[in-house]
Amino acid sequence: MKILQTEIAKKISQLKGIVPRITTVEALHGILYSDGYLTASNLELTVKAKIEAEGGEAFIIPERAFDLINNLPDGEVEITPEPDAITIRIGDISNRFATLKPEMFAYTKDSYENDSCTVPAEKLIGAMRHVAYAQKSTTETRMMNGIYLKCGSGKLELVALDGYRIAYDTISCDGDFQMIVPKAAVDRILGLNLKGDVSIATDKKTAMFKTEDFEIYTRLVEGQYYSYTKMFDMQGPQSVVVNRSDLLEAINRASLCGSVTDREPVILDICGTDINVNYTNSSANYTEKVTAKASNVDPLKIAFNAKMVMDSLRSFADLDKEDLQISFENDKSPAIMEVDGSEMRSLILPCNQKAETT
Numbered sequence: 001m002k003i004l005q006t007e008i009a010k011k012i013s014q015l016k017g018i019v020p021r022i023t024t025v026e027a028l029h030g031i032l033y034s035d036g037y038l039t040a041s042n043l044e045l046t047v048k049a050k051i052e053a054e055g056g057e058a059f060i061i062p063e064r065a066f067d068l069i070n071n072l073p074d075g076e077v078e079i080t081p082e083p084d085a086i087t088i089r090i091g092d093i094s095n096r097f098a099t100l101k102p103e104m105f106a107y108t109k110d111s112y113e114n115d116s117c118t119v120p121a122e123k124l125i126g127a128m129r130h131v132a133y134a135q136k137s138t139t140e141t142r143m144m145n146g147i148y149l150k151c152g153s154g155k156l157e158l159v160a161l162d163g164y165r166i167a168y169d170t171i172s173c174d175g176d177f178q179m180i181v182p183k184a185a186v187d188r189i190l191g192l193n194l195k196g197d198v199s200i201a202t203d204k205k206t207a208m209f210k211t212e213d214f215e216i217y218t219r220l221v222e223g224q225y226y227s228y229t230k231m232f233d234m235q236g237p238q239s240v241v242v243n244r245s246d247l248l249e250a251i252n253r254a255s256l257c258g259s260v261t262d263r264e265p266v267i268l269d270i271c272g273t274d275i276n277v278n279y280t281n282s283s284a285n286y287t288e289k290v291t292a293k294a295s296n297v298d299p300l301k302i303a304f305n306a307k308m309v310m311d312s313l314r315s316f317a318d319l320d321k322e323d324l325q326i327s328f329e330n331d332k333s334p335a336i337m338e339v340d341g342s343e344m345r346s347l348i349l350p351c352n353q354k355a356e357t358t
Helices: 005-018 063-070 121-132 183-191 228-232 244-255 306-314
Strands: 002-004 030-034 037-041 045-050 059-062 076-082 085-090 093-098 117-120 146-152 155-161 165-172 177-182 197-202 206-210 214-219 238-243 266-271 274-281 284-291 300-304 323-328 335-338 345-348
Touching (some): 002 005, 005 063, 005 076, 030 063, 045 183, 059 063, 117 121, 121 155, 121 197, 165 228, 165 306, 177 183, 244 274
Antiparallel strands (some): 030 037, 117 197, 146 155, 165 345, 206 214, 266 300, 323 335
């Protein structure tokens, strides 16, 4: 197989994070080349990347060869397979690596008869980014460790939640399915810089996301997803319209007065169009006023985890609309953020005003 160093180094860089550290299938410690694709798998997740290469039999690139390939000079790399090894050559550089036979590489094969739907990659990636921050980062609650996709009635709904926040967005899509895509697969999809159209298919236990250059196969999180719509039904009658960046910057400045281990909340003290951002701990007493553009809020003082509310505010950044509406019921009920003209929404639970205990 002959291929440009920049091409193979880039694709290995995109795939090597999938290669498992511990596995019972020894061959998965490498990346398979076969039929014009490089493939990495950990049995839960498989990614195939198309490469511009000339000829060559199937072989496995062992993990210890990744760094060498990445540090080779520019030019054409030739990889020659042998019965139990591969030889990598470029110019005056040559090295032989022991490896396993390609038929020992076990991975998810394409077994989907029909694509459930096709969406523009830009739209899918954008919607995933809008909600991905609300995925739970730990795995003790698997249902929260991913993004829920529900397709029907001409739209694809995307939802993520972690017990404190719910993030929601939609894109147009024809299809009929629902599934929970695990966080590891979501992170990989977001990191591959997908282009063109994405075909999505599922057999209820696994799913495929396929473009012209990549194929991602993943096992799904099994189970019935949470009734998230009921939480959004709790939207309160009071609301403020505020410049998103102004509020985000004020909360960020307030949070800088704390430490990594500090669990004190940021408090929004709202009176008319005045939003006083307050942060108090043993060594700080920060306050800053942000002026809302509109408000029908009775005097309200509500506390939030600073990082969580900033994550929610940042998720709206690419909508090119700075006017953000935040709805409230009271200081114990969720706050809901939304932007006029978009179905994207973010819900966040308040916390104890004395100190965050969650």
